[in-house]
Amino acid sequence: MTTTATAAPRATTAPAPLLEVEHLTMRFGGLTAVNDLSFTAAKGEITAIIGPNGAGKTTVFNCLTGFYRPTAGALTLHTAAGARKLERMDGFRIARAGVARTFQNIRLFPSLSVLENLLVAQHNLLMRASAFSIAGLFGLPSYRKVETEALELAVDWLRRVELMDHADRLASELPYGHQRRLEIARAMCTRPAVLCLDEPAAGLNPRESLELNDLLLSIRDRDGVGLLLIEHDMSVVMTISDHVVVLDYGRKISDGLPEAVRNDPAVIRAYLGEEEDDELPPEVAADLGISPEAQ
Ligand SMILES: Nc1ncnc2c1ncn2[C@@H]1O[C@H](COP(=O)(O)OP(=O)(O)OP(=O)(O)O)[C@@H](O)[C@H]1O
Numbered sequence: 001m002t003t004t005a006t007a008a009p010r011a012t013t014a015p016a017p018l019l020e021v022e023h024l025t026m027r028f029g030g031l032t033a034v035n036d037l038s039f040t041a042a043k044g045e046i047t048a049i050i051g052p053n054g055a056g057k058t059t060v061f062n063c064l065t066g067f068y069r070p071t072a073g074a075l076t077l078h079t080a081a082g083a084r085k086l087e088r089m090d091g092f093r094i095a096r097a098g099v100a101r102t103f104q105n106i107r108l109f110p111s112l113s114v115l116e117n118l119l120v121a122q123h124n125l126l127m128r129a130s131a132f133s134i135a136g137l138f139g140l141p142s143y144r145k146v147e148t149e150a151l152e153l154a155v156d157w158l159r160r161v162e163l164m165d166h167a168d169r170l171a172s173e174l175p176y177g178h179q180r181r182l183e184i185a186r187a188m189c190t191r192p193a194v195l196c197l198d199e200p201a202a203g204l205n206p207r208e209s210l211e212l213n214d215l216l217l218s219i220r221d222r223d224g225v226g227l228l229l230i231e232h233d234m235s236v237v238m239t240i241s242d243h244v245v246v247l248d249y250g251r252k253i254s255d256g257l258p259e260a261v262r263n264d265p266a267v268i269r270a271y272l273g274e275e276e277d278d279e280l281p282p283e284v285a286a287d288l289g290i291s292p293e294a295q
Helices: 057-064 091-097 114-120 123-129 134-139 141-160 176-188 206-221 234-240 258-262 265-272 282-288
Strands: 017-028 031-042 046-050 072-079 082-085 099-102 194-198 226-230 243-248 251-256
Touching: 017 057, 017 226, 031 046, 031 057, 031 226, 031 243, 031 251, 046 057, 046 206, 046 234, 057 072, 057 194, 057 226, 091 099, 099 176, 114 141, 114 176, 141 176, 176 194, 176 206, 206 226, 206 234, 226 234, 234 258, 243 258, 243 265, 251 258, 251 265
Parallel strands: 046 226, 046 243, 099 194, 194 226
Antiparallel strands: 017 031, 017 072, 072 082, 243 251
């Protein structure tokens, strides 16, 4: 894959909201993992959620995708179909409403082929087209049309993530970086309005990381899909994000453009910790643009 990723921010007028998170709280017993969190992810933008380990990032995704039912708060998805309240829906309905996701630990169907993984992702659409009947599966022209479209979409994504030559291999046989790309392609085959990516750069080498940047920017720009990104790799976050939300101990401590967030003293403190003589790891300091004297 060629790599051309450059700094992202481009919006001049305020973009329309895609996902509104209002006063989201998630408690596990006595632990408040997410505490009164509010932010808006806009249409056609990449919104990164960052923060130290245990800050509550994955818990936000688990609330957004129906893995957890929030203790309190509202989650509203705005699509062409109207505004949908997600906070009381199960994962299946949330997926149908247009929210797709990838995981920190890749979750593919390992014993299915690469192509089959992309077709299974479209299972719901195919079953609806069959009117949930055997007769539909074999007889309805409308089913055959949807089936052809599903195959075309799968092939289109195989090309975009450069896995066409691997279409018939088992997903489990792919190298790690290829599996990451397949997982993103599979999520995109569900035709989402918003794609939630949990540490997509984890385990990738620098070249693969640059390729990932290009892929995510193309999903934003070509597919018009809004992205929510949890990522520890600050070079990815600072290069492609339009908007960054920072969590610490479940609370939002900063929210804005990447340049503003990386210069925010609250963010620097969160990454530094409480100890005065702590120092940021050099790679984090470099990506946040902090000179050694400033620490
Ligand atoms: N199902 C659960 N039951 C109890 N505690 C949980 C559960 N899920 C998450 N937590 C706790 O909630 C807090 C936030 O966890 P979460 O995984 O959301 O953080 P994170 O910011 O994604 O961390 P990391 O960057 O390390 O992945 C942690 O203290 C975690 O132990």
